[in-house]
Amino acid sequence: MYPRSYKLELQPCLYNECPDGMRFKFYGNVAIDIVIQEDGIDQIVMHMKDIEVKAITVKKTVGSNVDIYDNYEEDEKYEFLIINCKEKLLKGTDYRVTIKYVGELSDGLSGFYRSSYINEDGETVWLATSQMQPTDARRGLPCWDEPGFRSYFDTSIIHMQNMTALSNGIELRTETHEEAGEGWMKTTFKTTPKMPTYLLAFIVSNFAYKERFTSNGVRFRVWSRPEAINTTDYALDQGDRILTYFEDYFQTEFPLEKQDMVAVPDFSAGAMENWGLIIYRETALLYNPEENSAANKQRVAVVVSHELAHQWFGNLVTPEWWDDLWLNEGFASYVEYLGVDFTEPDWKMMEQFVVIDVQSVFTLDALGSSHPVRVPVGSPEEINEIFDRISYSKGGSILRMLNGILTEQVFRDGLFRYLTHYSEGNANSDKLWDSLNQVQDKYDVKKIMDTWTLQMGYPLVHMTRSNNMLEARQEHFLIDPNSPVDDKYGDLGYLWYVQLTHTHKSEREFTNPSYDWMNGTEGEMLTFPLEASAASTDWYIINTKQLGYYRVNYDAENWQRLADQLSVDKSMIPAENRAALIDDAFTLARRGTISYDTALDLTKYLKDELDYIPWEAALTSFTYIRNMFSRYSGYGNLEKYMLCQIDSLYKAVGFEDDPMDNILEQYNRINAIDTACYYGHDGCLANASRELNEYMMDSTDKVSPNLRTSVYCNGIRVGSALEWEFGLKKYQESTDPSEKSKWLFALSCSTEPWILSRFLGYIKDSSVVRTQDAAYVLRYTARNYVGRALAWDFLRSEWDYIFENFGGSSFTFDYIIRDLTAHFNTNFDLEELEKFGEGRDFGSAARTYQQAIDQTKTNIAWMENYADIVSQSFIDNNECI
Known part of the structure; x- marks a missing residue:
């Protein structure tokens, strides 16, 4: 059986206003029309969780009006509502199941839940909002809570007259609802297209909005707390333009009459793509140019673009099951860059993709405990596990690679076929590959892409040159070559179809390069010629x-030629490849494939580098060493080396912010200041301390928005309890969500253990730290070398509380485990980690816990094999000594 349609009525009670005097409850009534596909069934089984059933009827939709409902059972383990009927249901006959029920508007950030904020008069204002993905619609109504069940939804919401109700469809009417009593209204919404339950959304609030209509006539609104409504302008402008851009890109009109985007004070994720009613965390939607940084602005643009991309990829066409989650998230993670590149072309978003997504997910995907982007899942915990960087960033990276292989126009034509053919339906990876095969015959897309979606990890391609002939050999790249690998993902032998794009010094063709293919099913070796134009002394790339999702190792001669070229004229190699060379070299050195001297040689040119992308790659590479050296005697050598490395950039960009700079120039300044201050640059720390103290003495003397994170953090780091108390006060007083998040991070920068212990205690005090921010207290403290042990102890001592409050959110819990264990690099750390996991349920973070163990073993090996060598290399390569 399957549901054809839902008619849903909800009444949330936030202020003791319901007739029975209940508060923080919602009353529901749902009528579900179901289709019976086989004979002999006398049970109706659907999902339900944390709901109290009040009444049930089961009747045919046509003909007899006899109620055949008998009784019901609940299966709490599998979250089922089982309705027993008095007679067998007839195949081919439609039935209507009507359920009256009551649910709790909890503060758990899932299902239909409550949130609040303090208004300008100091009063607590309540609202009801929702988060259904992936398996929490069953908390809002009894339903078939799986992506393969698409249905029509007719929703109406009963609410107080001083509040507004929103849902997926456009409002048809709002009228007095006398049945509920005085002061109640009922808003009825237009029937949705066929969609899965995880896209359902409801909000009842006193929010204000700003509105415009797109050039194609879609009503576009952005909602927020009334006090923050003037910070919605940027999101409204971006949303309007990007929605229209995607209509053109996908060659498919947005199928709804309206699009609402709402910033709610308490939200577990960054945002959720509910069809027609996208819900955001405030920091992902609100932007105040006078208070917020360039990074805040980019985050708003990127998240808005990501969620609007989902309106087609995920909403218009939905995966058949969660094993293809990557189709949703990977696609949106790639296309979000296209949307922002259209609206903000100066930001060079396609260059940023290399350091934000490709290189960041390489680290996770190099572990033996990684997983394919397409992975079997069953239980809610397993489903939550795959809402991770592999599904998002790797998914986006391999789609970017596929776009490069097929060309942009072919890629778009295939997407149009896919979206048109499966509109308002379900599909899977194979159906996308088939759609792309239908519009070109040059490649077998499925054959290529199966090697990238069904296997975990990625290849390392070793290159050697003999005259003008190149030999390529691929292997499964593991940061620890001895790490055990799960064979169940290795049916293809951990070999990939790899498009080897290449160019050389005499040609320098990076836009339309020559290419050859490594055939992943026939072998790991390939020999091919460089172009005849290549001189014998040319470097090659x-x-x-870095369009391909793989790493490259060159012979020693070519590594040296590339380093020499960077030192002489870096502009001959584009920024993306300069970043790729640095990231590949340091990762290969970390693995022992090349020497650290070779990697450090590639960074000597950085004294002349003013481009953000290569610097970001370099600083990220040094972050691993910094984490490993934080308790090691060689830290001083690293500190001196980094102060030498960053000096030229710090002097070039200066400490004074210039809002007129390009956003990447602003990012470069922030990187320079953060790095210089972190490693103890006296002038940098003095500037940060001075600016914070001036702000403490005169609240009108505000720090430039771009520099606030650096100034707040470093001012507190070198300050006393006085600066920390000031930061806490500012965190509590601030009504700007981005400013609030900056102060929260800064509070973790103290070097006083007793202060950090106090900070950790606020995790359990929602009157100080909001529930949605509490996990950040733990994560941020763990990143502070003084707070690492404190955070680890807190996690273990307060495990039950942390698991209960954060275990249901895959992203939050994953990041807690990952951040708290990232620095582990001793056998004692490993013993403690393994002991902690004995007999413990990690829920959605089970895979992350195993990855933490693998990462710790890798860190231990690195310390044993390379710590002393690297420490000496910092001395040998320090040009300031």
């Missing part, structure tokens, strides 16, 4: 602009 494989994987132009």
Whole structure:
């Protein structure tokens, strides 16, 4: 059986206003029309969780009006509502199941839940909002809570007259609802297209909005607390333009009459793509140019673009099951860059993709405990596990790679076929590959992409040159070559179809390069010629602009030629490949494939580098060493080396912010200041301390928005309890969500253990730290070398509380485990980690816990094999000594 349609009525009670005097409850009534597909069934089984059933009827939709409902059972383990009927249901006959029920508007950030904020008069204002993905619609109504069940939804919401109700469809009417009593209204919404339950959304609030209509006539609104409504302008402008851009890109009109975007004070994720009613965390939607940084602005643009991309990829066409989650998230993670590149072309978003997504997910995907982007899942915990960087960033990276292989126009034509053919339906990876095969015959897309979606990890391509002939050999790249690998993902032998794009010094063709293919099913070796134009002394580059999802190792001679070229004229190699060379070299050195001297040689040119992308790659590479050296005697050598490395950039960009700079120039300044201050640059720390103290003495003398995170953090780091108390006060007083998040991070920068212990205690005090921010207290403290042990102790001593409050959110819980264990690099750390996991349920973070163990073992090996060598290399390569 399957549901054809839902008619849903909800009444949330936030202020003791319901007739029975209940508060923080919602009353529901749902009528579900179901289709019976086989004979002999006398049970109706659907999902339900944390709901109290008040009444049930089961009747045919046509003909007899006899109620055949008998009784019901609940299966709490599998979250089922089982309705027993008095007679067998007839195949081919439609029935209507009507359920009257009551649910709790909890503060758990899932299902239909409550949130609040303090208004300008100091009063607590309540609202009801929702988060259904992936398996929490069953908390809002009894339903078939799986993506393969698409249905029509007719929703109406009963609410107080001083509040507004929103849902997926456009409002048809709002009228007095006398049945509920005085002061109640009922808003009825237009029937939705066929969609899965995880896209359902409801909000009842006193929010204000700003509105415009797109050029194609879609009503576009952005909602927020009334006090923050003037910070919605940027999101409204971006949303309007990006929605219209995606209509053109997908060659498919947005199928709804309206699009609402709402910033709620308490939200577990960054945002959720509910069809027609996208819900955001405030920091992902609100932007105040006078208070917020360039990074805040980019975050708003990127998240808005990501969620609007889902309106087609995920909403218009939905995966058949969660094993293809990557189709949703990977696609949106790639296309979000296209949307922002259209609206903000100066930001060079396609260059940023290399350091934000490709290189960041490489680290996770190099572990033996990684997983494919397409992975079997069953239980809610397993489903939550795959809402991770593999599904998002790797998914986006391999789609970017596929776009490069097929070309932009072919890629778009295939997407149009896919979206048109499966509109308002379900599909899977194979159906996308088939759609792309239908519009071109040059490649077998499925054959290529199966090697990238069904296997975990990625290849390392070793290159050697003999005259003008190149030999390529691929292997499954593991940061620890001895790490055990799960064979169940290795049916293809951990070999990939790899497009080897290549160019050389005499040609320098990075936009339309030559290419050859490594055939992943026939072998790991390939020999091919460089172009005849290549001189014998030319350097060569494989994987132009790092479009391919793989790493490259060159022979020693070519590594040296590339380093020499960077020192002489870096502009001959584009920024993406400069970043790729640095990231590949340091990762290969970390693995022992090349020497650290070779990697450090590539960074000597950085004294002349003013481009953000290569610097970001370099600083990220040094972050691993910094984490490993934080308790090691060689830290001083690292500190001196980094102060030498960053000096030229710090002097070039200065400490004074210039809002007129390009956003990447602003990012470069922030990187320079953060790095210089972190490693103890006296002038940098003095500037940060001075600016914070001036602000403490005169609240009108505000720090430039771009520099606030650096100034707040470093001012507190070198300050006393006085600066920390000031930061806490500012965190509590601030009504700007981005400013609030900056102060929260800054509070973790103290070097006083007793202060950090106090900070950790606020995790359990929602009157000080909001529930949605509490996990950040733990994560941020763990990133502070003084707070690491404190955070680890807190996690263990307060495990039950943390698991209960954060275990249901895959992203939050994953990041807690990952951040708290990232620095583990001793056998004692490993013993403690393994002991902690004995007999413990990690829920959605089970895979992350195993990855933490793998990462710890890798860190231990690195310390044993390379710590002393690297420490000496910092001395040998320090040009300031």
